[in-house]
Amino acid sequence: MNDSTTPPPLDADHPLASGRTAASPLVRAANGQRSERLPVWFMRQAGRSLPEYRAAREGIAMLDSCLRPELAAEITLQPVRRHDVDAAVFFSDIVVPLKLIGEDVDIVPGRGPVFANPVRTPAEARQFAARVRARAEDPTLFAPIDEAVRRTVAELGETPLIGFAGAPFTVAAYVVEGGPSKDHLRTRTLMLAEPDAWLELADAIAQLSGAFLEAQVRAGASVVQLFDSWAGSLSVERYRASVKPSSALALARVHALRTPTGDGVRTIHFGVGTAELLRDMHDAGADVQGVDDRIPLDEASRRLGGTVPLQGNIDPAVLGAGREVREAHVRDVVRRGFDAPAHILNLGHGVPPEADPQVLTDLVTFAHTLRGDVPPER
Amino acid sequence: MNDSTTPPPLDADHPLASGRTAASPLVRAANGQRSERLPVWFMRQAGRSLPEYRAAREGIAMLDSCLRPELAAEITLQPVRRHDVDAAVFFSDIVVPLKLIGEDVDIVPGRGPVFANPVRTPAEARQFAARVRARAEDPTLFAPIDEAVRRTVAELGETPLIGFAGAPFTVAAYVVEGGPSKDHLRTRTLMLAEPDAWLELADAIAQLSGAFLEAQVRAGASVVQLFDSWAGSLSVERYRASVKPSSALALARVHALRTPTGDGVRTIHFGVGTAELLRDMHDAGADVQGVDDRIPLDEASRRLGGTVPLQGNIDPAVLGAGREVREAHVRDVVRRGFDAPAHILNLGHGVPPEADPQVLTDLVTFAHTLRGDVPPER
Numbered sequence: 001m002n003d004s005t006t007p008p009p010l011d012a013d014h015p016l017a018s019g020r021t022a023a024s025p026l027v028r029a030a031n032g033q034r035s036e037r038l039p040v041w042f043m044r045q046a047g048r049s050l051p052e053y054r055a056a057r058e059g060i061a062m063l064d065s066c067l068r069p070e071l072a073a074e075i076t077l078q079p080v081r082r083h084d085v086d087a088a089v090f091f092s093d094i095v096v097p098l099k100l101i102g103e104d105v106d107i108v109p110g111r112g113p114v115f116a117n118p119v120r121t122p123a124e125a126r127q128f129a130a131r132v133r134a135r136a137e138d139p140t141l142f143a144p145i146d147e148a149v150r151r152t153v154a155e156l157g158e159t160p161l162i163g164f165a166g167a168p169f170t171v172a173a174y175v176v177e178g179g180p181s182k183d184h185l186r187t188r189t190l191m192l193a194e195p196d197a198w199l200e201l202a203d204a205i206a207q208l209s210g211a212f213l214e215a216q217v218r219a220g221a222s223v224v225q226l227f228d229s230w231a232g233s234l235s236v237e238r239y240r241a242s243v244k245p246s247s248a249l250a251l252a253r254v255h256a257l258r259t260p261t262g263d264g265v266r267t268i269h270f271g272v273g274t275a276e277l278l279r280d281m282h283d284a285g286a287d288v289q290g291v292d293d294r295i296p297l298d299e300a301s302r303r304l305g306g307t308v309p310l311q312g313n314i315d316p317a318v319l320g321a322g323r324e325v326r327e328a329h330v331r332d333v334v335r336r337g338f339d340a341p342a343h344i345l346n347l348g349h350g351v352p353p354e355a356d357p358q359v360l361t362d363l364v365t366f367a368h369t370l371r372g373d374v375p376p377e378r
Numbered sequence: 379m380n381d382s383t384t385p386p387p388l389d390a391d392h393p394l395a396s397g398r399t400a401a402s403p404l405v406r407a408a409n410g411q412r413s414e415r416l417p418v419w420f421m422r423q424a425g426r427s428l429p430e431y432r433a434a435r436e437g438i439a440m441l442d443s444c445l446r447p448e449l450a451a452e453i454t455l456q457p458v459r460r461h462d463v464d465a466a467v468f469f470s471d472i473v474v475p476l477k478l479i480g481e482d483v484d485i486v487p488g489r490g491p492v493f494a495n496p497v498r499t500p501a502e503a504r505q506f507a508a509r510v511r512a513r514a515e516d517p518t519l520f521a522p523i524d525e526a527v528r529r530t531v532a533e534l535g536e537t538p539l540i541g542f543a544g545a546p547f548t549v550a551a552y553v554v555e556g557g558p559s560k561d562h563l564r565t566r567t568l569m570l571a572e573p574d575a576w577l578e579l580a581d582a583i584a585q586l587s588g589a590f591l592e593a594q595v596r597a598g599a600s601v602v603q604l605f606d607s608w609a610g611s612l613s614v615e616r617y618r619a620s621v622k623p624s625s626a627l628a629l630a631r632v633h634a635l636r637t638p639t640g641d642g643v644r645t646i647h648f649g650v651g652t653a654e655l656l657r658d659m660h661d662a663g664a665d666v667q668g669v670d671d672r673i674p675l676d677e678a679s680r681r682l683g684g685t686v687p688l689q690g691n692i693d694p695a696v697l698g699a700g701r702e703v704r705e706a707h708v709r710d711v712v713r714r715g716f717d718a719p720a721h722i723l724n725l726g727h728g729v730p731p732e733a734d735p736q737v738l739t740d741l742v743t744f745a746h747t748l749r750g751d752v753p754p755e756r
Contacts, residue, residue: 183694183727183730185694185695185698185730186698188693188695189695189696189697189698189699191695192693192695192696192699192703192707193698193699193700193703232651232672233651233672234672235671235672235673235674235693236673237674273610273611273651275653275654276653276654276672276673293613294610294611294612294613294654295613295614295654296613296615315566315570315613316561316563317563317566317567317569317570318567318570319567320563320564320567320571321567321570321571322571325570325571329570349561352561352563
């Protein structure tokens, strides 16, 4: 991927190329354009909060479900049918690419991704990076992903599919810690103590996450989102020195893709607690900057110079409040979003497992009573 | 506590009153004055990282150990003996006051504080608040704390003891969630959906945390720190509306105290991920603003107008790095700290359980080769 050859264009029947999704409110917003319909979707909309998801997954381990194309497509489509959201987000997990290259990783219910052989020493980091590089460009690697995405977009019609991947730091934090951790201390120590081994590890993961994104786009995703869930645990200085270059590599892989008529694919970049990092995360190559619920969208837009489309940032805590509180909050979020050139409405964090699906549906219905091109009244 | 009567002065033999600790580098720094010796201590210095702590605690449950005065004093003194730090911090836990008023709370190893009866509904919040208010001013409530602190300061000589308590939001997050949680969603929903019940709950906890702080000061603590560990999960707007007033109540309780000669007791206020909240946390009544490792001290000082003494902010991730990386980092932290009127050197977070105690000792030794009144060279 690091040579200068231009990758082949997307297929002529790609949803973006054929124009099927290019005029959708979500893709337009990612291109900085407002539409009458306000585009809305929810991070983690496909998954735990839906009874039909729990039924479909019954008895099937998380990573297995990601690798069964028919099931992954079905789970991806469920929230689109139920909530009338303006995009599907591909049902998968940030560690799926590592599972596909043969790493010993599992997703333990109630805990999260667990690696049997955590990478701790500089030598282990280099060996891990070499294994990743050796496999990342295998053209058959993402076959189950390719099939799942093709099945999904065949059903989606004009609704765009958002592909996604984990950013190198967030994925590396699981690889180094061996599982979820509170402050990713071993990972941050590796960065500081062994910067060269760290960068080798992060760049290899970037290559793999980039390949995962490219596979989803080639199969039919119209937009991608890079999740750097843990980036907020870093200072700006550390983010710039140790994380941003690798994230930029992964995003560049998507920016290199073109439809046969030369149109590009837009990227969204998101992390939690990243109010201090917004500008750097955008600079890493995000067309749309995701914003969590800890900073208002007007302030986020100000920090980005008022020129960057935003995604976010309904506080998931309102999902448990009454309708009046919820709708006043959504109206406020949408109003502040008008400080940016365009806005994709979303939560400021993933859907909580205990969220009431009906509340999410009602929220979409309410959002669609507002307009994407005219600010709501106060 | 909310009436306007002035509380009685501290005892004449209080360490601050007798002048024993008033001239210490730490107390001077809390008063905005620099000393030749750079004051340094570590959050969570008393505890899990020390073998003598694990030996002393063997077979004794965490909350039991907090309530055995001789043991709590011994654990408080251990890191002072070992590391030559410039302050002791009282060994206790933010839920100790709730245990003392009879709430069913336990600290589960590897998990944290767990409440048997989480407070979920507005009615439960009001009942809980009423129970807290009814017991918080019982003069015998803090007898084991009083004895532990008196034993501790009798041994400490000119080294000040820092008392501490949990801020209302962080304590309430455990009470409402029933235990540790990732994003305190139920607590944040209660704030939004039931603001009156929330404020009643938060104010009652503030009263209890304030009484806990006052008990420690009366028994001999020279400075206090209010921990709002989870404050960083809130937007500035939410912090201001729902959290800051209660934290200010707890801190005001300490500011009302005076030595017989009229000197006050200084307060430190700390939370993780609070770069966006520093000014509001200071405004809540902090003499010293604690800063985590995600924002450099010079930038923190700039946000505070350059007038506020700071505490922090060595990245705990350097504890696992080599000596050269560690010392360069500490030197940089100290240099940036000179942008503030005074600086108490500390970690930007608690001591990790797996920290090597010798590294901490070496770090104190190195810090004491620097000066508190002259910036280190670049």
